[in-house]
Amino acid sequence: MGTHEPDPYDVVGIGFGPSNLSLAVALEEQQASPSSRIEATFFERQAEFGWHRNMLLPGATMQISFLKDLATFRNPASRFTFITYLHEAGRLAQFVNNQDFFPTRQEFHQYLEWAAARIDYDVSFGSEVTTVRLPESAGSGEPEHLEIEVGTPSGRKLVRTRNVVISTGLVPRMPEGVERGDRVWHSSEFLTRFAALNPADLKNVAVVGAGQSAAEIAGFLHDALPHAQVSAVVPSYGYSIADDTPFANQVFDPAAVDDYHFGTAQAKDAFWRYHKNTNYSVVDDEVIRDLFRRSYEEEVRGAKRLHLLNLTRVASVDRAGDAVKVTLDSLLDAERREVTFDALVFATGYDTMEPTTLLGDLNRYCLRDEAGRLVVERDYRIATTPELPFGIYLQGGTEHSHGLTSSLLSNLAVRSGEIADSIVYRRSQRELGTLTVG
Ligand SMILES: Cc1cc2nc3c(=O)[nH]c(=O)nc-3n(C[C@H](O)[C@H](O)[C@H](O)COP(=O)(O)OP(=O)(O)OC[C@H]3O[C@@H](n4cnc5c(N)ncnc54)[C@H](O)[C@@H]3O)c2cc1C
Numbered sequence: 001m002g003t004h005e006p007d008p009y010d011v012v013g014i015g016f017g018p019s020n021l022s023l024a025v026a027l028e029e030q031q032a033s034p035s036s037r038i039e040a041t042f043f044e045r046q047a048e049f050g051w052h053r054n055m056l057l058p059g060a061t062m063q064i065s066f067l068k069d070l071a072t073f074r075n076p077a078s079r080f081t082f083i084t085y086l087h088e089a090g091r092l093a094q095f096v097n098n099q100d101f102f103p104t105r106q107e108f109h110q111y112l113e114w115a116a117a118r119i120d121y122d123v124s125f126g127s128e129v130t131t132v133r134l135p136e137s138a139g140s141g142e143p144e145h146l147e148i149e150v151g152t153p154s155g156r157k158l159v160r161t162r163n164v165v166i167s168t169g170l171v172p173r174m175p176e177g178v179e180r181g182d183r184v185w186h187s188s189e190f191l192t193r194f195a196a197l198n199p200a201d202l203k204n205v206a207v208v209g210a211g212q213s214a215a216e217i218a219g220f221l222h223d224a225l226p227h228a229q230v231s232a233v234v235p236s237y238g239y240s241i242a243d244d245t246p247f248a249n250q251v252f253d254p255a256a257v258d259d260y261h262f263g264t265a266q267a268k269d270a271f272w273r274y275h276k277n278t279n280y281s282v283v284d285d286e287v288i289r290d291l292f293r294r295s296y297e298e299e300v301r302g303a304k305r306l307h308l309l310n311l312t313r314v315a316s317v318d319r320a321g322d323a324v325k326v327t328l329d330s331l332l333d334a335e336r337r338e339v340t341f342d343a344l345v346f347a348t349g350y351d352t353m354e355p356t357t358l359l360g361d362l363n364r365y366c367l368r369d370e371a372g373r374l375v376v377e378r379d380y381r382i383a384t385t386p387e388l389p390f391g392i393y394l395q396g397g398t399e400h401s402h403g404l405t406s407s408l409l410s411n412l413a414v415r416s417g418e419i420a421d422s423i424v425y426r427r428s429q430r431e432l433g434t435l436t437v438g
Contacts, residue, residue: 008145009039009161011391011423014129014358016044017051018112019167019395022070022412024119025080026420029071038423040121041159043150045128049116054191055213056106057220063212063242063284064252065101066108068410070115073254074417080118085111127152131360132164132392146362146390162430163391163423166358170350170396170407178317178346183324187213187347194343199225202342206231206326208314209347215239215283217345219291222306231307231341232291233328238310239291242282243275251275251403252410260403261378271403279404281349317344352407353396355382362388369400376401379422380415391426393419 011027013020020042027038071078078084082103086092089110095103103111116123131149145160172188180186185193187209202225207217218232250256251271260271291306298304311331318325324344328337355374356363365388367375374394375383380402382392395415398406405411 007039007160009041009159010427011038011040011163011165012129012148012159012161013040013042013165013167014132014148015166015168016042016049016116016123016125017167017169018070018409018412019169019416020165021049021112021116021119023165023167023395023416023419024121024123025070025078025115026074026413026416027423028120029075029078030420030424036424038420038427042121042123043127043129043148044123044125047126049113049123049125051109051112052105052188053109054189054193055187055216056109056191057216058106060105060216061102061284061286062105062108063102063244063279064408064410066103067101068252069111069413071413073411074413080115082108082111085114088114124150124152127157129358132166132358133361134388135160143388143390146392161390163393163426165393165395165419166353166355166397167395168353168355168358170353173349173351174346175314175348178314181319183319183322183341183343184317185343185345187217187345188350190217190345194224197343200227201322202228204229204231204341205343205345206233206339206341207345207347208233209349210234210236210239210283211281211347211349212242212283212287213349214345214347215287215291217347218306219287219294221345222291222294228342229305229307231309231339233309233312233314235311235313236281238308239283239288240277240281241285241288243278244284248275248278251278252405252408254411254414257402257405257411257415258378261401268400268403275404279408350407352399353394355392355394355397359392362392366392371400373400378418380419381422391423393422395419 013023024042027040031037066082069082071080086095128151129148130151133147134143135147145162146164148159148161150157150159172186174180174186205221205225205228207214218230221230260268295306295308298306313329315327315329315336324341326339326341326344328339359366365384367383369375376394376398377383380393380398382394396407
């Protein structure tokens with residue numbers, strides 16, 4: 001049994017990926033004076049800071065400009081900008097000489113780690129939040145805070161807070177009925193799983209999917225296993241390009257959040273219909289061209305080992321010892337084939353963040369629209385009935401209410417600033433006595 005913190009925090013952050021890291025930056029920069037300090041703490045289930053570590057493939061680049069970092073769009077003078085990081089790392093001049101808006105993912109990871117290490121708030125790693133709830137005693141009177149249950153390395157802990165910001169990230173998606181294992185992986189576990197096997201044992205491998213991760217993994221396997229056959233099982237007729245041209249890119253601007261949030265249902269629908277190809281099931285131009293070049297060169301040499309299986313879907317997966325038996329359905333000839341691979345990677349994407357499980361009993365206070373989706377206010381706070389006067393904020397899982405940037409980094413700095421503003425504003429209302437609790 002854990003212990004209670006003495007006082008409620010102003011805010012507890014659940015998850016410490018880029019979203020809540022950016023929130024910590026925004027909260028820290030909110031402090032006008034020590035007395036106005038926002039009391040916050042963060043819980044992260046990973047043992048240390050890590051941003052999609054299993055996809056830090058050599059050479060893989062960011063899909064946003066380095067200026068869309070943790071702080072710049074909200075406060076270019078922040079001590080947490082990517083430029084400050086480069087300056088401290090002694091690479092600013094070389095970065096500029098490199099003339100590239102899109103750093104490698106490895107470099108951006110280093111930047112995020114650097115920022116995480118400078119944050120002034122407590123971050124508890126190895127700590128998984130299991131429930132957010134009202135305290136049991138709340139039944140009799142007005143609740144004064146929320147209670148957060150956390151599994152820590154030293155046992156269960158309960159923490160009190162007036163607000164939570166849930167930023168637990170995307171959830172890896174596997175096709176129905178397919179079990180993960182040492183030879184059947186999701187892209188989110190790729191590098192760890194790959195490192196656990198002897199490359200010499202991987203003579204015939206496949207990656208399933210049509211998006212950025214699928215294409216990157218196909219290229220990686222082709223490089224890392226020069227002796228192997230590499231198949232790309234693609235449901236479309238080859239990879240399609242991610243539209244990152246300037247007009248389309250505006251869908252990721254902070255202003256687009258207002259246009260989306262306050263737009264009509266038809267406007268929201270149009271955002272998705274016309275601009276889904278800025279992010280979903282699409283691949284960067286450079287990565288597509290690189291894969292095509294490899295495939296073409298192999299054709300010229302008459303030694304093909306990168307195989308694009310277009311319009312093909314996985315019907316079933318069976319393990320047989322170290323082999324993975326896969327049934328593939330091709331729309332091209334309507335044939336069904338059995339193929340055996342030494343490893344199979346599903347780069348089949350992610351489901352959106354879903355806070356329902358964490359919220360448990362609190363779900364009954366959360367308002368939902370006619371489609372059953374959470375109603376989320378412009379300040380990213382879940383709309384609740386008056387019996388729940390605390391702030392439950394979401395970073396992620398707000399595609400339906402705030403648009404395409406919901407699960408991305410593009411709008412991090414501004415979004416977390418808006419959440420920090422809302423928390424500060426609600427605290428001042430409470431202190432003035434115009435807000436009951438939150
Ligand atoms: C390979 C890859 C590359 C990407 N590249 C880009 C890009 O270039 N540009 C872009 O805009 N977007 C990109 N994305 C989208 C991605 O969603 C964002 O980059 C980013 O990770 C969002 O940050 P986040 O903090 O919301 O979520 P996450 O980074 O997923 O962080 C959530 C954190 O919460 C922790 N957590 C989960 N549940 C709990 C719990 N119950 N208790 C405690 N901790 C918990 C997790 O361990 C994790 O560390 C990429 C996604 C992937 C998969």
